[in-house]
Each structure stands twice: as C-alpha cells, then as structure tokens.
Amino acid sequence: MKKILVTGGNGFIGSNLIKRLVSEGYNVVSLDDLSTGLKEYEVEGCSYSYGDIEQLLYWKNDNFDLCYHLAALSRIQTSFNDPMENFRVNAGGTQTVAQWAKENNVKVVYAGSSSRWCNPQTSPYATSKKIGEDILKMYRTAYNCDFEICRFYNVYGPNELVDSKMAAVIGIWRYQINNGLPITIVGDGNQRRDFTHVEDIVDGLYRVGMSSEKHEDAWELGTGVNYSVNEVYEMMAERFGEIKKTHIPDQAGNYPSTLRENFDTLARLGWSPSDKLKSYIQSL
Numbered sequence: 537m538k539k540i541l542v543t544g545g546n547g548f549i550g551s552n553l554i555k556r557l558v559s560e561g562y563n564v565v566s567l568d569d570l571s572t573g574l575k576e577y578e579v580e581g582c583s584y585s586y587g588d589i590e591q592l593l594y595w596k597n598d599n600f601d602l603c604y605h606l607a608a609l610s611r612i613q614t615s616f617n618d619p620m621e622n623f624r625v626n627a628g629g630t631q632t633v634a635q636w637a638k639e640n641n642v643k644v645v646y647a648g649s650s651s652r653w654c655n656p657q658t659s660p661y662a663t664s665k666k667i668g669e670d671i672l673k674m675y676r677t678a679y680n681c682d683f684e685i686c687r688f689y690n691v692y693g694p695n696e697l698v699d700s701k702m703a704a705v706i707g708i709w710r711y712q713i714n715n716g717l718p719i720t721i722v723g724d725g726n727q728r729r730d731f732t733h734v735e736d737i738v739d740g741l742y743r744v745g746m747s748s749e750k751h752e753d754a755w756e757l758g759t760g761v762n763y764s765v766n767e768v769y770e771m772m773a774e775r776f777g778e779i780k781k782t783h784i785p786d787q788a789g790n791y792p793s794t795l796r797e798n799f800d801t802l803a804r805l806g807w808s809p810s811d812k813l814k815s816y817i818q819s820l
Contacts (some may be wrong), residue, residue, distance in 0.1 A: 537582035538599050539563045539586075540745075542606035543589060543633065545582065546573025548695045549647070549688075552734045553604060554579045555740055560742075564602075567592065567812050568607065572702045575697055589629040592636045600640065603744050605633045606647045608665070612789040624665035625673070625678065634675045634683070645745045646672050648687040648754055650730070650794045659789030669754065684744050684751060689758030689794050693734030693816065706731070710820065713776055723786035725766035728793040730758040733816060736809035743805040751800065758796030761811045771817045 537554065540557055543552040549776025550573065550767045557564045558581040577583055589607050608626050609615065615622040631645065637644045648669050651662035653710055672683040698711045709719050740757040767813040801807040 538602055539565070539598070541565050541567065541600050542572060542582075543567050543592075543603065543605050544647075545584070546570060546575065546577050547606060547739075548693075548697060548755040549691060549734060549737060550604075550606045551577035551579060551695050552693070553606070554582050555737050557744055558582055565598075572610075572697065589625065590632055592632050596640070598640070602643045602645070603633060603637055604645050604647075604741060604745060605630065606750040607666075608647060609661070609702070611704070612651070612659045612661045613787050614658055614701055614816045615664070616788060618742055619660035622660045623664045623667075626661070627667040630668035630671050634671055634681070637683070638675060638679050638681050641747070643682040644672065645683070645741060646683065646685045648685045649710075650687050650689045650756075650758065651753075652687055653794070653797060656790035658791070662789065667669075676701065682750075685754035686741060686744055687754050687756050687797075688737060689730040689732045689756075689796060691732055691734050691737050692813070695734070705729075705768070706817075709769075709772060713772070713779060718780035718782045719769060719772065721765055721769060721783050722790060723780055723783070725769065725783065726764050726792075727790065728764050728795070729768075730760070730762045730794045730796055731768070731811075731813045732757060732759050732809060733812040736807075736812075736815060740801055740805075740807050740809070743801070747805055749804055751804075755801045755805070756797045757801060757807075757809070758794070759809045759811050760796045760799075762793065762795045763813065763814045764787065768813070768817075770815050775817050775820060 546568040649665040656662040656666040698707040
C-alpha cells in the first residue's frame with residue numbers, strides 16, 4: 537500500500553483529494569497549518585499533523601511514496617498585501633518539499649496555477665507559483681527527481697471557501713447571497729474563466745500521482761470551456777432569483793481569460809473532465 541502525504545490537506549482541494557485517496561485504500565497523512573484549512577474538513581481514516589510546511593525537513597525515514605503538495609496561499613489579490621509571506625509559503629515551501637522529497641526518494645505532484653499563462657510578474661502570487669514550478673523542474677533535471685506539475689483552473693465545488701479573504705468568485709458570491717449583499721463584479725465582468733469542478737481536479741491529481749507517465753512541462757487541469765463573469769452572474773440569478781449586483785474597479789493582477797492550454801491530460805492519462813458549473817450552481 538502506498539503511503540501518501542498531502543500538504544494543505546485541510547483545505548478545499550486537499551480535503552476532497554484525501555477523501556478519494558482514503559476511499560481507494562491508501563495510507564494518507566495530512567500536513568496543514570490551518571491558516572485557511574479547517575479542522576471540520578478532516579476525513580476519517582487520514583492521519584493529521586498540524587504545523588508549518590517548513591517542519592517537513594525534519595520528517596525523516598517515514599517511508600512516503602508520494603506527496604501531493606497543495607499547501608499554498610492561493611489568491612492573487614491578497615498576495616499584494618503580504619508578498620513576503622506569499623513567497624515564503626509558495627516558493628520557500630515548495631523548496632522545502634523538493635529538498636525533503638529528494639532526500640527521502642518521494643514522488644511529488646505539485647499544485648501549479650493557470651496564472652503561468654499570463655504574465656507572472658503581474659502579482660506576487662503568480663510569480664511565487666511560477667518559481668515553485670521552476671524549483672521542481674530544476675530538481676527533476678539536476679537531481680533526476682520524480683516531480684510532476686499540475687496547473688489548476690478556477691476550481692469550485694464542495695468545501696470551497698465562502699467566508700474568507702481567500703475565497704474565489706463562486707465562494708464570494710455564495711457568501712454575499714447568503715448575507716443579503718449585492719454580488720460584486722470586478723471590472724466590466726467580461727473576463728472569462730475556465731471553471732473546473734473539484735471532483736475533476738481530484739481525478740486528474742489521482743491519475744498523475746498513480747501513473748508512471750512523465751510530462752516535460754505540466755499537466756493542465758481545466759475543462760476546456762470558459763464563461764465570462766457576467767455569464768456566471770446570470771446562472772446565479774437563474775438559481776436565486778433577482779439578486780443585486782455592483783461593479784467594482786478592476787483589480788491588479790486580474791487577467792482577461794483562462795482556458796485549458798492542451799489535451800495532454802485527456803490523451804495521455806484518460807482524464808475526462810466535464811462542464812458542471814451550471815448544475816453545481818443549481819444544486820446550491
């Protein structure tokens with residue numbers, strides 16, 4: 537049986553991934569500092585350790601086969617407020633995972649970002665995630681480490697944050713609707729996003745982790761369909777009735793579009809994501 541570490545296991549994607557891994561019979565350990573993750577997301581059958589990612593260097597000879605490195609500060613706008621912490625966690629944390637994995641012969645699957653395809657220099661978040669990719673690529677080239685990169689596209693679904701500064705647009709809007717507030721639309725709302733359900737992200741991660749297939753760059757985990765923010769507002773209005781909206785000024789680092797870059801994960805790993813956004817909104 538594989539022994540698997542999930543960093544950020546109390547978070548949105550991590551908790552959903554752990555459910556899948558435990559259901560498949562794996563021995564799973566989570567490391568999370570609870571800066572955004574929640575103890576209520578603990579999954580029965582997983583062992584939990586709480587602390588900063590930097591403590592991982594002191595974990596020796598634990599016989600892990602695989603590490604899913606999901607721990608990160610994951611929002612563009614909040615990264616402008618504390619770039620030092622963003623780089624410490626996203627870049628420095630990835631360096632820690634890479635060195636630990638090298639020393640202990642552990643495969644790593646890294647949670648990259650679709651912001652790679654925009655100018656990474658537009659935000660501390662995008663730059664720090666790009667540096668994380670570069671660190672892993674250096675280790676796998678210079679040290680022949682078994683490291684794979686997955687790029688996420690605008691993930692939504694169960695356990696998404698709704699009342700946190702780290703929430704994404706669907707979570708933010710859910711909070712605003714639940715509290716009788718107008719929906720806030722950044723800029724003109726014409727920016728388009730490839731919204732990907734967390735179940736599809738988890739299935740992609742699982743396939744990458746369990747496969748011996750290696751990607752020379754990164755596995756792209758997006759549906760290949762995108763919607764404008766205004767179109768998503770219309771889906772929300774169809775579900776919840778008349779809801780007020782207000783446009784707020786455009787934000788630094790807000791790129792115009794995300795859309796999955798290629799079909800590699802589908803063709804090479806048999807991954808088959810589907811557009812679930814409207815049905816998910818209808819289920820809320």
